[in-house]
Amino acid sequence: MGFLDTMRAEGHAVESICRVLREQGCQSAARTYRSWKSPQRRVAARTLTDAEVVDVVRDLVWSPCPKTGRPKLTPEGLYGRRKMTALVRRRRLPEASAGSVDRAMRTLGLSGVRRDKGVRTTIPAKDGKRAGDLLDRDFTAPAPNRVWVTDFTYVRTWSPAWGYVAFIVDVFSQRIVAWHASTSKATDLVMTPLRMAIWQRDHEGNPVVPEDLIHHSDAGSQYTSIRFTEHLELEGIQPSIGSVGDAYDNALMETINGLYKAECIRTTVFHDGPYKTIADVEFATAGWVDWYNQRRLHGSLGMISPVEFEQHHYAALNREPQPA
Numbered sequence: 001m002g003f004l005d006t007m008r009a010e011g012h013a014v015e016s017i018c019r020v021l022r023e024q025g026c027q028s029a030a031r032t033y034r035s036w037k038s039p040q041r042r043v044a045a046r047t048l049t050d051a052e053v054v055d056v057v058r059d060l061v062w063s064p065c066p067k068t069g070r071p072k073l074t075p076e077g078l079y080g081r082r083k084m085t086a087l088v089r090r091r092r093l094p095e096a097s098a099g100s101v102d103r104a105m106r107t108l109g110l111s112g113v114r115r116d117k118g119v120r121t122t123i124p125a126k127d128g129k130r131a132g133d134l135l136d137r138d139f140t141a142p143a144p145n146r147v148w149v150t151d152f153t154y155v156r157t158w159s160p161a162w163g164y165v166a167f168i169v170d171v172f173s174q175r176i177v178a179w180h181a182s183t184s185k186a187t188d189l190v191m192t193p194l195r196m197a198i199w200q201r202d203h204e205g206n207p208v209v210p211e212d213l214i215h216h217s218d219a220g221s222q223y224t225s226i227r228f229t230e231h232l233e234l235e236g237i238q239p240s241i242g243s244v245g246d247a248y249d250n251a252l253m254e255t256i257n258g259l260y261k262a263e264c265i266r267t268t269v270f271h272d273g274p275y276k277t278i279a280d281v282e283f284a285t286a287g288w289v290d291w292y293n294q295r296r297l298h299g300s301l302g303m304i305s306p307v308e309f310e311q312h313h314y315a316a317l318n319r320e321p322q323p324a
Helices: 002-009 014-023 030-037 045-061 081-091 098-108 188-203 226-235 247-265 278-294 306-317
Strands: 062-064 071-073 147-156 162-170 175-182 214-217 238-241
Touching: 002 014, 014 030, 045 062, 045 081, 045 098, 081 098, 147 188, 147 247, 162 188, 162 247, 162 278, 175 188, 175 278, 175 306, 188 226, 214 247, 226 238, 247 278, 278 306
Parallel strands: 147 214, 214 238
Antiparallel strands: 062 071, 147 162, 162 175
16 A cells, blocks of 8 residues: 555555556455555445344354354354344344345355255055044134144154154144154054143143144044044044045145255254264254244244244133222
């Protein structure tokens, strides 16, 4: 910069000096020189805001690994622009714009995880008892424990070749009430999470009223087996089964399975390396379900988590009446 000052004092133009310097292999730009000469020039407000948003996003999506101490991507790093914007506004900067968050994500090399199309493998039973479809694709509920949807999905492991994970989701809050991983897709794969879900709700102080609960699934042989349907009947739960080969008749559960595969199985956020055994699958699934229920923001719930959504519901029910 001192050389440029000297040459300018001799009457040479800045552009001409920089051009000669570039010809000699010294990269220099007139804009850089003028910026250096005018340090008092104000930095644009957008530049300052973007820098602040970049720092916030970096803090939210990376945390030190307990084992190595190196930065590791958190589950929030799986968010796209819409959820990341909601997270930034919720945690640090209520006034952050979607554009600034989008630019911050591009600066940090972040992009929302995408779900791949899967292959549906529902196998109907030949001798099972088939219930009717009580939902007719209406995946809404007025309160918790009114409608549960369930399904299981496949996870490739080293030994054995496949693992199976079954989920039960409450339609009201989209909360995963129970799940179970197994190396077998026998009836116990779907029977175990049903028992767990009933126990979990009772343990939380919000027991299931069987006659008010609809249990909806696809037409897989596990859900139409005599053993499973008899168990639903003994519990007093109303069974509901969609049509064969129609993913829309259990669309909410198909969505949850897709999120699970995209956010848990196909990333290294919840498990490093390949899934060697069903124990690896259980470890990763436990971490993902806890994050999904407790922290993951859901657009259909107003950008809050399923547990928080249920807490708001019960808090409104238990609110003390105000004096007139």
